[in-house]
Amino acid sequence: MKFIYAERNYNFTDDIKAYAEKKLSKLEKYFFADAEASITARAERGHCCLEVTVRSGGMLMRAASRDTDVFRAIDNAEATIDRQIRKNKTRLEKRLRDGAFERIIGDSEQDPVEEEREFEILRTKRFAVKPMSVQEAVLQMNLLDHEFFVFKNADEEEKFSVVYKRLDGGYGLIVDA
Numbered sequence: 274m275k276f277i278y279a280e281r282n283y284n285f286t287d288d289i290k291a292y293a294e295k296k297l298s299k300l301e302k303y304f305f306a307d308a309e310a311s312i313t314a315r316a317e318r319g320h321c322c323l324e325v326t327v328r329s330g331g332m333l334m335r336a337a338s339r340d341t342d343v344f345r346a347i348d349n350a351e352a353t354i355d356r357q358i359r360k361n362k363t364r365l366e367k368r369l370r371d372g373a374f375e376r377i378i379g380d381s382e383q384d385p386v387e388e389e390r391e392f393e394i395l396r397t398k399r400f401a402v403k404p405m406s407v408q409e410a411v412l413q414m415n416l417l418d419h420e421f422f423v424f425k426n427a428d429e430e431e432k433f434s435v436v437y438k439r440l441d442g443g444y445g446l447i448v449d450a
Contacts, residue, residue, distance in 0.1 A: 274297065274300070274301050274308045274310055275308070275310070276290070276294055276309075276310050277309065277310070277311045277312070278290065278312050278314075279311065279312070279313040279314075280314060280315075281313065281314070281315035282315050283314040283315050283316045283321065285312075289343055289344075289347075292344055293312055293347050296347050296351045297310050297312075297325065297327075297347075299355075300354060300358075303329075303358055304327065305329050305330050307329060308327060308328065309329070310326070310327045311324075311326045311327075311328070312324070312325050313325075313326075314343065314346075319341060320339050320340060321340060321341070321346050322337070322339045323337070323338045323339070323340075323343065323346040323347060323350055324336070325338075325347075325350040325351070325354065327354060334354050334357060334358070335354075336350040336351075336353035336354045337350070338353065402423060402424060402425050402433070403425060404424070404425040404426075404427040404431050405425070405427055406426075406427050406428055407434070409424075410426075410436045411436050411444055414436055420437060420438050421436065421437040421438070422435065422436050423435050429448055432448055432449040433449040434448045434449065435447040
């Protein structure tokens with residue numbers, strides 16, 4: 274697995290990098306050889322905010338962790354990704370490395386994780402998707418007090434787009450390719 278580090282207001286020491294690589298290498302059993310782990314850390318009010326994104330075979334896994342101790346944050350992120358994989362193992366079997374789940378069956382140190390059943394759609398909404406600018410879409414999203422808003426982007430040849438609220442207080446935009 275290849276490791277990429279990004280520091281935002283935080284400094285990765287060699288000890289932290291070694292610990293992160295040791296912990297996240299445990300996940301290699303699930304992924305193909307081309308797997309890449311991006312680790313982003315930032316200091317925020319005395320806490321280390323850590324984000325780990327693993328890319329492998331066209332699939333993305335992401336975990337975010339926040340703790341006063343960077344080592345615990347790494348532990349939590351690794352455990353989150355492991356839990357995500359085990360929870361969705363039936364759906365992921367075809368996308369992960371062959372034999373990825375063989376060791377899990379007899380692994381007594383792992384907490385049992387109930388596998389997720391079929392995704393249940395509880396509600397369906399239908400609405401007309403209207404062309405508008407990104408600024409109008411953000412305004413509409415805020416007026417509705419939603420976390421995201423789908424619209425046809427008038428500035429991008431009416432491609433389907435989504436604006437969303439980010440955890441850092443800003444906004445994000447997803448545009449159809």
